Every structure is written in structure tokens, then in C-alpha cells.
Amino acid sequence: MKLLGISGSxxxxxxxxxxxxxxxxxxxxxxxxxETDLLALSHYSLDFCDGRHPDDYTGDTRKVIDKVTASDAVIVGSPIYRGSYTGSLKNLFDLIPNDALKGKAVGIVATGGSAHHFLAIEHQFRPIFSYFNAYTVPSGVYVSNEHFQDGELTAPEIHTRLKYLAADTVRLANLLAGNAGGPGLPVIKRESLKAS
Ligand SMILES: Cc1cc2nc3c(=O)[nH]c(=O)nc-3n(C[C@H](O)[C@H](O)[C@H](O)COP(=O)(O)O)c2cc1C
Structure with a gap:
């Protein structure tokens, strides 16, 4: 399984x-x-989405779109900017094809200056993954500046939460793929709405 970490900072x-x-x-x-891989948006020079077809981007933008599309599951993290995820991450969501995250497991991480915006995980981050028809792990991890010291993530409770998030994301991805020793999630087929 390819687990892609995305950092929107x-x-x-x-x-x-x-x-x-x-x-x-x-x-x-x-x-x-x-198999893990980190996609840190700071390491790439992305085009702004200008409405062209996702297949028509080149260079770094192409590489990033392909990485997201090739993943089996993702852990998406972003700093809180103005109560939401960053504009850079929104641009990535605008660039990727509609089905790039379809049916995939998604774990959510947010970092903020203080605890004030922890609910942004629920009302800002989670809805975009519904748009993509992805499955989010129920508990996200919110990290604030007080959990870091000397440039390191030092708070033990955050490490514990990140361990649970990692385990839950992998378990959900396995369940979705039917690799967990039981049935995968049922595919709900749409009935035709044409008059019979
Ligand atoms: C433009 C901007 C807006 C921000 N807005 C918020 C905010 O609304 N709420 C908050 O808790 N922190 C806010 N912050 C603080 C960042 O979320 C916080 O420092 C975060 O840990 C930075 O993550 P990074 O080091 O990965 O970039 C803001 C920072 C910047 C630069």
C-alpha cells in the first residue's frame, strides 16, 4: 500500500x-x-489552477498530481491559516482530478498557533474529502505551537494521537481494499432513474 503524506505548508x-x-x-x-512518501508542497513549485484539464499540467505540477493519484491512502496536514487550511493546499485540491482521492482513506492533521481552531478539522478540512468521495478517519490530530520545543514535536500525547491516526488510516485503507480478513465496504450501485 502506498501511503502519501501531504503537507500544505x-x-x-x-x-x-x-x-x-x-x-x-x-x-x-x-x-x-x-510504502510511505512525503509530499511537502514547500518542495515543489506548483502552477495555480487555471481551469485547464488536469492532464495538461507539466513539470512539478504534473509530478504532484501524479503522486496524489497514485496513492492508495493519504495523511493530509496543513497549518491553520485564517481558521482554515492554507491556500496552497486548496490549490492542490483544485489541481487534482475529481477522482484522485475517490474511495481512499484519509487521515487529517492540522497545526495552529493556539488551540482556538481545533474544530476546523471538522468544518473546514473534512468536507473537501466528502467532495472527493474519500473516507476520512473519524479522529483527526490537532497540534498547536505549545506541543513543539526547539523545532521538535515534543508532546508525548500528540505522538500517541499520531500513532493512532497512522494505524487507523492504514486499517481503514485495508478495509476499503478488502484486505482486512473480511469483506470490504459494499459498493452502492446507483439504480437507473429512467422511467420504466
Ligand atoms: C497567514 C497565517 C495565518 C494564520 N492563521 C492562524 C489561525 O487562524 N489560527 C491559528 O491557530 N493559527 C494561525 N496561524 C499560525 C499557524 O497555523 C501555525 O504557526 C502553524 O503551526 C504553522 O505551521 P507550519 O510551521 O507548518 O507552517 C497563522 C499563520 C499564518 C502565517
């Missing part, structure tokens, strides 16, 4: 990148068959 020494990297490390330690 463009900062140097990003706290979000630290948190998402820790979650990826925990996923890999728990299950050696999980």
Missing part, C-alpha cells in the same frame, strides 16, 4: 511537515508493507 522548518512525517514513520513501523 510552504514554511521553512514547517511544524506541519514534522507532524505528518511522524505519522508516516509510525505507519511504516507498524506495518512494513506500507
Amino acid at each position: 510552504l514554511s521553512d522548518n514547517s511544524k506541519t511537515e514534522l507532524a505528518v512525517s511522524a505519522a508516516l514513520r509510525y505507519a511504516g513501523e507498524r506495518d512494513r508493507s506500507v
